[in-house]
Amino acid sequence: xxxxxxxxxxxxxxxxxxxxxxxLVTGIRLRRSDMLRSGARYGYVMxxxxxxxxxxxxxxxxxxxxxxxxxxxxxxxxxxxxxNVATMWSALEGSILLWGLVLAxxxxxxxxxxxxxxxxxxxxxxxxVLFVVSGFFFALMMGPADPFTSFDxxxxxxxxxxxxxxxxxxxxxxxxxxxxxxxxGFTVPFAFAIAALITGRLGEGWLxxxxxWTLFSWGFLTAGIILGSWWAYDVLGWGxxxxxxxxxxxxxxxxxxxxxxxxxxxxxxxxGMLRVWNLxxxxxxxSLTILGTFITRSGVLASVHxxxxxxxGTWLISFFAATVVVTVGLIFWRGDxxxxxxxxxxxxxxxxxxxxxxxxxxxxxxxxLLGTVFPLIVEAVNGNQVSIGVPYFERMTMPVGIVxxxxxxxAPVLPxxxxxxxxxxxxxxxxxxxxxxxxxFALVVGARGLAPLIGFGLAGFAAGAAIRQLVLATRRxxxxxxxxxxxxxMIVHLGVIVLACGLVASSSYIRQAEFELGPGExxxxxxxxxxxxxxxxxxxxxxxxxxxxxxxxxxxxTTSLEQFVTSGQVVAAPGTRSTISADVQVALLRYPxxxxxxxxxxxxxxxxxxxxxxGGLIMLLGxxxxxxxxxxxxxxxxxxxxxxxxxxxxxxxxx
Numbered sequence: 001x002x003x004x005x006x007x008x009x010x011x012x013x014x015x016x017x018x019x020x021x022x023x024l025v026t027g028i029r030l031r032r033s034d035m036l037r038s039g040a041r042y043g044y045v046m047x048x049x050x051x052x053x054x055x056x057x058x059x060x061x062x063x064x065x066x067x068x069x070x071x072x073x074x075x076x077x078x079x080x081x082x083x084n085v086a087t088m089w090s091a092l093e094g095s096i097l098l099w100g101l102v103l104a105x106x107x108x109x110x111x112x113x114x115x116x117x118x119x120x121x122x123x124x125x126x127x128x129v130l131f132v133v134s135g136f137f138f139a140l141m142m143g144p145a146d147p148f149t150s151f152d153x154x155x156x157x158x159x160x161x162x163x164x165x166x167x168x169x170x171x172x173x174x175x176x177x178x179x180x181x182x183x184x185g186f187t188v189p190f191a192f193a194i195a196a197l198i199t200g201r202l203g204e205g206w207l208x209x210x211x212x213w214t215l216f217s218w219g220f221l222t223a224g225i226i227l228g229s230w231w232a233y234d235v236l237g238w239g240x241x242x243x244x245x246x247x248x249x250x251x252x253x254x255x256x257x258x259x260x261x262x263x264x265x266x267x268x269x270x271x272g273m274l275r276v277w278n279l280x281x282x283x284x285x286x287s288l289t290i291l292g293t294f295i296t297r298s299g300v301l302a303s304v305h306x307x308x309x310x311x312x313g314t315w316l317i318s319f320f321a322a323t324v325v326v327t328v329g330l331i332f333w334r335g336d337x338x339x340x341x342x343x344x345x346x347x348x349x350x351x352x353x354x355x356x357x358x359x360x361x362x363x364x365x366x367x368x369l370l371g372t373v374f375p376l377i378v379e380a381v382n383g384n385q386v387s388i389g390v391p392y393f394e395r396m397t398m399p400v401g402i403v404x405x406x407x408x409x410x411a412p413v414l415p416x417x418x419x420x421x422x423x424x425x426x427x428x429x430x431x432x433x434x435x436x437x438x439x440x441f442a443l444v445v446g447a448r449g450l451a452p453l454i455g456f457g458l459a460g461f462a463a464g465a466a467i468r469q470l471v472l473a474t475r476r477x478x479x480x481x482x483x484x485x486x487x488x489x490m491i492v493h494l495g496v497i498v499l500a501c502g503l504v505a506s507s508s509y510i511r512q513a514e515f516e517l518g519p520g521e522x523x524x525x526x527x528x529x530x531x532x533x534x535x536x537x538x539x540x541x542x543x544x545x546x547x548x549x550x551x552x553x554x555x556x557x558t559t560s561l562e563q564f565v566t567s568g569q570v571v572a573a574p575g576t577r578s579t580i581s582a583d584v585q586v587a588l589l590r591y592p593x594x595x596x597x598x599x600x601x602x603x604x605x606x607x608x609x610x611x612x613x614x615g616g617l618i619m620l621l622g623x624x625x626x627x628x629x630x631x632x633x634x635x636x637x638x639x640x641x642x643x644x645x646x647x648x649x650x651x652x653x654x655x
Contacts (some may be wrong), residue, residue, distance in 0.1 A: 002060040003068050006148035009053035010141045013104065016045035017135035024128045028121060036118040040127055043104075043111035046134055050097075050104040054088070057097060057147060061087050066159060069151040070094060076161030076566050078542040083167035089176045090162040092297050092312065093147035098177070099293075100137045102184040107134055110188060122206060125195035126188075133187055136319055144311030145297075161542065164564045164571045168543075171231040175224055179251060182221025183289045186254060188213040190286035193279050197330035202275060202337050207265055212627055214265075214282075215485075218258045219623035225251055226616035233609070237574035237587035237602075241506075241612065244393040249372045250292030253365055257285040260361035266485070267351045270416060275338045276331060277358065283327040288365075290320040295372070346418040353411035360403045367396045402454060405500065408493055409435070409462035412469050427468075434464025447505075455504040463497045466490040488626030492619050499615025505608035506583075512604045514589065519596055525603050528553055528584050532599055535592050542566070545573070546591040548599050552577045552584055559588040559601070583609035 023039030026032070057070070061084055066072040074091045075084065088094035107130045114123045141147060166172050189210035196206040228251070233241040242248060261281040267274050294316035331338070346352060371388040378386050413427035438460025439453060447453060469490045474481030481487055515523045517532035524530075531551040538545040547560040559575035574587040583606050590600035 002056050002065050003148045003150040006053050006056040006060075006068070007146075009049045009056065010100075010138060010146075010148065013046045013049035013053070013100065014135060014138035014142060016042040016049060017131050017138055020046070021128060021131045021135065024124055024131065028124050028128075031119075033119045036124050040111045040115070040118050040124075043107040043127070043131070046131075046138075047104040047108035050101040053148075054097060054101045057088055057094065058085060061085065064159075066153040066157050067151055068147075069149040070147050072151045072153055072157070072159050074162050075159045076542070077158050078565055079161045079167060080542060082170065082173055083162065086166070086173045086176075087162045089180075090166045090172070093141075093145045093149075095176070095180075095297065096137065096140055096145040096312070097147045098180055099184060100134070100141060102177075102180050103130075103134050103137060103187060106184060106188055107131070110191075121199045122192065122195050122201055122209070125198045126191040126209075129191035129194045130187065133191070136315075140312060140315060144315060158566070160566045161564070164543075164562070164567060164569045165235060167564075168562060168571065168573060169231055169235045171227050171234070175227040175231050178220055178227055179224030182217050182219070182224050183251075183254065183292070185213060185217025185220060186258065186282075186285050186289055188217070189282050193282040194327070194330065197279065197334050200334060200337055202279075202334060203272070207269060207278070210282075211265075214258065214262065215623060215627055218255070218262060219620055221251070221255050221258065222616065222619055222623065225255060226613065226619075230613055233585075234574070234576065235571075237572040237585070238604075241609075244371070244390050246372050247292075247296050249368050250288075250295045253292060253368055253372075254285045254288040256361050256365040256368070257281050257288060260358045260365075261285065263354050263361075264358045267354050271351055273351065274355070274358075279331060279338070280327075281358075283323070287320060287323050287327070288369075290316060290323060294320060348414065348424065349418050350411060350414040350416050353407055353414050357404070357407045357411060360400055360407065364397060364400045364404075367400070368393065371396075398451065401500075402458060405455070405458035405462050405497075408496070409458065409465040412465050412490065412493070428465075430468055431461050431464030434467070435459075435461030438463070447509075449508055452504050452508040456501065459497045459501050459504070463494060466493040466497070483625050483628045485626045488622045488624070488628070491622030491625055493622075495615045495618030495620075495622055497615070498611050498618055502608040502611030502615060506606040506612070510604065510606045512602065514600065514602045516598045516600050518598045523601075523603070525584070525605050528603070528605055530584075530586060530601070530603055532601070535595070535597075535599065546588070548588045548591070548601070550575065550586060550601075552586065557586060559586045561588050561591055578610055580610050582607045 020039045020042030023035050023042070027035030027039055057068075059065070060068045060071050061075050062081075064071065064075055064077050066075070070091070070093050074087050074094070079087065089098045107127075110127065110130060114120075114127075117123050118127075161167065192206045192210045196202050228248070229241040232243070258281075261278060264274050264281065265278055268278050294313060297312055297316070347356075371392050374388055375386050378384055409431055410428070413424070413431070415423065435457050439457040442453060442456040447456060467490075470481060470487060472481075473487045473490075482491065511526055513523070513525055517523055517530075519532060519534060522529050522531040529552070533549045533551055536547050536549065538547060543562045543564045545560050545562050547558050550557045550559065555577055557575040557577055560573045561570055562573050563570045572587045572589075574585050576583055576585045583604075585604045585606075587602045587604075588599060589602055592599050
């Protein structure tokens, strides 16, 4: 029954997308507002169908309905309730179902928000694009990623459950949905960008429509990446939080291009410049989400995150290629209308700094994209399998990161159009002293090494610039000095700086050792004392946990090896003692054979790990504050591309 109901819901969603596309396109061509309204309402139908399909899948997982193949392959009667719910996005078909639900939800919100402006060609064409993208993912669920394929289980059948790494930490319930809210959310600004190219309304009006959509999508993606790093740090037990894994890189790529867009869009709104660049960034961000989906779900690259190889790879790479071809074709077609009315007057200006910032982000994204897809290219050309290691990414991205920290300090203090040397030196004086003080403090507390000291100094420099802007804003506006894109953006900058300090310190001053201890024995890792106390075995419904009880600097800590019953796989569950200054993480490598036997442990000590998660929270706070309009917000410089007031649907034009 669940298979039948779920399949029927997916069919209904796909049919709604097809009918909606037909009504919207016909309504646009005939200038029929009634058809546009009817077509838009199918967005609600798509969401209702996807919501129903998700409820059916969750019911099948919760009731362990093994007549659904997805449940038989990934569910289990031994899986704890929380992880049973999260099983839906632990494998290919369920993750596509989650994608479809989130996308249909965004479409329904767009339809509701613009329900009184459906006769505006910019809105109606954006809806067409959204329906087309939705239809593609619904078609995936009818073809190679069918989550409701039926299965005939034998009596007493029980499934294997999800991957053990996906059922031993609570963040599995939050990291993927957050990532999807970010990934899928970029479809909305992409749809409006394509609509702007189709209608020829290429000024700044479409930016106004997508500003908050882009901001919130970027915020969700940021949260997803931070939670994913935290999850990896807590679960994998190797002392790291980012391994330049292909799937990690796939989430970072649209984040980089989205960040570049959020900066460069300010230049277009203020000066009417960078129109082609901004359109390209929006479309590239969406395209990279599709490419990331291909990398994650096609099985073409080995990854701790990637799902097993399925039949969706050809579909996804074809859709990615079609998106790129259509986007590039539309930009070339509208080339004569994309000429910017303004130009950069001086490199020493805010628009000059934003352009340099964008080039740095583009270089960062290109380095990561090349390192991620190069093995695919080599294998496609000559059949050889190669891998790109962590040293490539660290060596190539470090200089770009340093440049971005410097620009983060300089850009906020620069005026528009042109800055004199006197103005620049005056505005940079306080941030420069703040950077020097930070560098001195780092030296006093024991920081050494050229690269880390440069990082700390530039972080202080950038923090000084952000604090200066916030102080000036709060003097003029009071508490509203923390609200708005410019002021909220400075809080985001502070979060990035805190995160950058944690990244530099934890990667530069990491200490790690493996050692063997008997009961009562102590190992010293720098200033940290680790004492092995005892071992015990705890039996759970889905796993057997072999624990080692420790004392770390006077505090009790437990680390364990967990063997899962259904798969027999053994995974480590490290124990972590976290403070604001440093983390000590201990992973159990070998459990003692007897009560008084020795254990083998791996201990890792890293300073400022907590700053990574704190910096992420500050970034999210700044994102939320950026969504509120600041007092005296500027209007688009090109009013002809803004929303059409009191538009007559029978006389609407596409220009």
